[in-house]
Amino acid sequence: MSDEMMLRAEGLSKTYYSTDPPTQVLNGIDLAVNKGEFLTIMGASGSGKSTLLYSISGMDRPTGGTVSLEGRDLTSLNDNEMSKVRLTSMGFIFQQAYFLNNLNIRDNILLPALKATPKDKDAVIARIDALMERFGIAHVKTHGITQVSGGQLQRASICRALSAGPSILFADEPTGALNSSMTIEVMDALTDVHSEGTTLVMVTHDPACAARADRVIYLRDGLLVDSRELGKWTSEQATQREDDLLAWLRKNGF
Ligand SMILES: Nc1ncnc2c1ncn2[C@@H]1O[C@H](COP(=O)(O)OP(=O)(O)OP(=O)(O)O)[C@@H](O)[C@H]1O
Numbered sequence: 001m002s003d004e005m006m007l008r009a010e011g012l013s014k015t016y017y018s019t020d021p022p023t024q025v026l027n028g029i030d031l032a033v034n035k036g037e038f039l040t041i042m043g044a045s046g047s048g049k050s051t052l053l054y055s056i057s058g059m060d061r062p063t064g065g066t067v068s069l070e071g072r073d074l075t076s077l078n079d080n081e082m083s084k085v086r087l088t089s090m091g092f093i094f095q096q097a098y099f100l101n102n103l104n105i106r107d108n109i110l111l112p113a114l115k116a117t118p119k120d121k122d123a124v125i126a127r128i129d130a131l132m133e134r135f136g137i138a139h140v141k142t143h144g145i146t147q148v149s150g151g152q153l154q155r156a157s158i159c160r161a162l163s164a165g166p167s168i169l170f171a172d173e174p175t176g177a178l179n180s181s182m183t184i185e186v187m188d189a190l191t192d193v194h195s196e197g198t199t200l201v202m203v204t205h206d207p208a209c210a211a212r213a214d215r216v217i218y219l220r221d222g223l224l225v226d227s228r229e230l231g232k233w234t235s236e237q238a239t240q241r242e243d244d245l246l247a248w249l250r251k252n253g254f
Pocket of ligand 1: 016018019043044045046048050051052
């Protein structure tokens with residue numbers, strides 16, 4: 001991880017005006033994520049974790065404050081410009097894969113990458129095949145999305161998220177729908193991605209997943225109330241890290 005800034009949010013607020021009365025969810029959040037950092041966002045249900053993730057990744061617009069990615073102000077971009085940044089510089093992983101039923105696993109991964117760099121078809125295909133090999137799903141590339149396990153599907157989501165060579169990955173509860181062995185499978189893949197230098201911001205409820213991060217921040221009622229550095233991940237210290245993190249979470253009333 002370098003000291004160079006990847007993402008910075010200043011005075012970030014978000015109010016949903018679709019409700020009566022309006023729902024104020026983020027109340028002025030300052031956050032900086034370094035290049036190569038793995039940051040996890042935790043907090044009780046409804047504390048604003050997903051809203052924060054969506055607001056810093058341009059999936060949703062904050063109602064106040066600014067967000068910049070590699071020094072570029074995202075909050076001043078129009079919808080087309082923001083879509084382009086999302087497609088070329090950001091990768092997303094959700095609890096559900098959101099793959100198309102009528103395409104096989106490989107074509108589902110290829111689709112957004114070809115959209116991002118349409119002139120580079122051969123290179124894109126070679127990159128996707130290498131990613132599928134790396135994450136152990138090359139043998140299921142022609143399978144339909146209902147013909148693979150949940151862990152394989154999430155590893156395919158990781159391939160899709162990495163397919164356009166993003167600067168930063170955002171993950172919202174990527175293991176939320178998986179059993180414990182698939183959770184380890186997917187967290188091993190994400191830890192691998194991070195160890196190669198990719199910046200990663202992840203929302204999770206699971207302390208074992210959060211313990212893999214360099215840093216955990218804790219939200220309460222839309223405010224960033226605490227932050228804990230965990231340092232470089234080593235699997236040998238996994239239990240100790242998780243215990244320490246659990247003690248910290250309890251202190252925060254998790
Ligand atoms: N589109 C929306 N319109 C109105 N209110 C919303 C909207 N999206 C989220 N909220 C409200 O904002 C608050 C925070 O939601 P958010 O999903 O960010 O929390 P969270 O911490 O990610 O919760 P969880 O852990 O349950 O996923 C909740 O009270 C939620 O009801």
